[in-house]
Amino acid sequence: xxxxxxxxxxxxxxxxxxxxxxxNSSSVFSSLQWYRQEPGEGPxxxxxxxxxxxxxxxxxLTFQFGDARKDSSLHITAAQPGDTGLYLCAGKTxxxxxxxxxxxxxxxxxx
Amino acid sequence: DAGVIQSPxxxxxxxxxxVTLRCKPISGHNSLFWYRQTMMRGLExxxxxxxxxxxxDSGMPEDRFSAKxxxxxxSTLKIQPSEPRDSAxxxxxxxxxxxxxxxxxxxxxxWLTVV
Numbered sequence: 001x002x003x004x005x006x007x008x009x010x011x012x013x014x015x016x017x018x019x020x021x022x023x024n025s026s027s028v029f030s031s032l033q034w035y036r037q038e039p040g041e042g043p044x045x046x047x048x049x050x051x052x053x054x055x056x057x058x059x060x061l062t063f064q065f066g067d068a069r070k071d072s073s074l075h076i077t078a079a080q081p082g083d084t085g086l087y088l089c090a091g092k093t094x095x096x097x098x099x100x101x102x103x104x105x106x107x108x109x110x111x
Numbered sequence: 112d113a114g115v116i117q118s119p120x121x122x123x124x125x126x127x128x129x130v131t132l133r134c135k136p137i138s139g140h141n142s143l144f145w146y147r148q149t150m151m152r153g154l155e156x157x158x159x160x161x162x163x164x165x166x167x168d169s170g171m172p173e174d175r176f177s178a179k180x181x182x183x184x185x186s187t188l189k190i191q192p193s194e195p196r197d198s199a200x201x202x203x204x205x206x207x208x209x210x211x212x213x214x215x216x217x218x219x220x221x222w223l224t225v226v
Contacts, residue, residue: 040219040220042204042218042220044217045215045216048214090215098144098156098159098167099156100156101153101155102153103153103154
């Protein structure tokens with residue numbers, strides 16, 4: 001069973017549109033991270049959230065950690081083709097040693 | 112600064128052959144991870160080393176898989192014998208301390224195809 005469920009699995013939108021992707025779990029995480037992976041490369045960290053209810057902004061990207069620290073969302077405003085990639089959430093529980101990754105949301109932004 | 116370096120980048124091998132994947136973590140990082148990525152299962156943690164010692168190998172699929180970290184600057188993941196279902200992208204990653212809230216830096220991956 002997957003500890004972190006991401007939705008949607010695939011998303012194809014046009015440049016300029018807004019979108020939100022979700023990361024949900026029944027487990028509580030001490031921290032949650034979002035990574036972006038481009039084809040042929042490894043994932044690269046975008047942000048880390050550690051406090052329930054925390055909101056972080058990275059240019060056009062807004063990340064939110066749920067109050068109960070079980071879920072997170074990533075909102076992209078005015079998407080651009082350069083945003084295309086696989087967005088992965090990853091969380092660490094208090095009892096775990098390493099990060100557990102979701103399967104990711106594959107985003108395609110067309111001009 | 113050099114990132115995590117993996118080799119080979121691509122490997123195609125026949126079923127039954129031994130495969131060895133190599134990783135050089137970022138200098139100064141004391142945690143090293145091997146992950147496997149497939150479409151069906153996503154990114155799965157295979158094994159986690161801290162200060163060259165295997166801490167959690169519960170993700171290693173079976174005895175055909177083994178990993179070593181003889182020193183702080185080198186690790187290997189070996190599959191013997193390889194099977195077609197082992198085809199995947201294998202990522203090595205390192206972190207300055209553990210994985211809790213700290214950045215994990217991934218290599219570019221080793222793309223393995225077993226035919």
